[in-house]
Amino acid sequence: MSQTEKALITKKATREAFGDEIVQLGKENKNIFVIDIDIGKSCKTGEFIKQLPKQHVNVGIAEQNGAGLAAGLATTGKIPFVSTYAVFGSLRMAEQIRQEVCYPNLNVKIACSHGGLTPGNDGGSHQAIEDMGVLRSFPNMTVIMGSDYHSTRKLIRQAANTYGPMYLRFTRDAVPVIYDENEEFIIGKAKKVKTGKDIAIIANGDTVYLALEAVKTLEDQGISATLFDMHTVKPLDREAVVECLNIGNIVTIEDHNILNGLGSAVCEVAAEEGRGRVKRIGVQDRFGESAPYEKLLEINGITIENIIKTAKEMLS
Template structure:
């Protein structure tokens, strides 16, 4: 697969939220003074009566959104992943998840994509944090088109949803006709020797690794596990039953995210081998995005090497 087009997934959010807002006046954006970076500029300009900005006050932002949701609104709280998960975490838990309100937390700058900003702005804990809160749905789309589809699906689903996008450009993998269902993995290619389960900006690495493995006579199934909660347990179980060897790849701490979720299924099944590739439980630094991934072994080369080791 050649990746000839690159778009940050935050742009997919910015485009889709305008469409959603035009279709339903109850769809609101609640910004916290980083709307420009999170691509809500078009929404602000085109739908000013559905646009709110509460300033640099994330905790309040979450509470205001919850109050709006009790009145039939569908508020999208928009900020960076680090702040949308940690700064407002307890407010989202108490005021959105516990009452099961229709609040969407839509965050740019997921994982190490805010590379030059350094560790303060990189978010390697967020999906794990939200995965552990009841009623929450946790999603990271892989590309522009899947972002548009999953943002729409999140708006149409009742209840709290956490969505995480990339700051940096990532390849366009899908076309606009590909369908996405929350909680259902997309199988990008099939194989019989190893399964590579990835999400977000690492799906492209999984695809490239599968191509590399194929050149070496190893066939890989690649799953885009865009939703880590609810996890597509059936798809993971099929990988365990039909293949037995699984590599997980994520731009997130190897603890509590996609890798952990897959390991939980394998452990309870009592079979299947899993190797997690992701951020190695360490803070980042200001550095190029690809370098940060490399420092943690989140590379095509490492996926290939780990796959070969795993299948012996």
């Protein structure tokens, strides 16, 4: 792809999708609340605060209190969205999410920006590379990451209208817009982006665009690939994974540690089915560092070139 072509790609951070959609949801349903952890500007809840102040609470820099408050609100019929950074929403609040949200199965949504390596120059302390893996191990929890602005808005809306604890992960950096605004998404049902017969690729979040570009190149080289956008890591769409296992070779791609994330979830299905081969592309079990987002992806092999190389190696 030329620099000119890259410049023409529309990009929007998926945290922007949260900021836009939560305002619409809050206007439609007065039971929807936003619980901020003092970083509303970064998490894009500013417009919600401005337009719906009676449905907003800022607990300050007190993530655990935010989770507890959300749990309490949920017992009264409210639908609270706790908004913070992914590294804090999944780790700092982990015990409260487990004990006070998942254990009693309350209708709390943990809506987190700055997922994966997208915090870039903020460094390893702010890059959540293990969040989805941690929270997918909690019973009753649903784990979701939309791949672009439009898919994220649709998934947020569906999450608001579906009962249960949910973790929604967003990007800090702008990512390419892949889907039309009229495209529909179902929590727990993977979106098939491409159909092919030679190899299967399963990606989620900000890596779906990279996978799509890799698939286009592979097609130009005579290799036919199926591509799934696995926006819901839990519950995983087992039928989609089995369809990929029928092809035989699978490459998974994620902006997350390759341990206990999307790749591990796919491997669990492959092991239980007793067939197929899986290669995982993702963060290589290492902390991030201060660098541009694209450079951090490159360091971990989360690139179009490596997806193509890995697919070819599997087929050879």
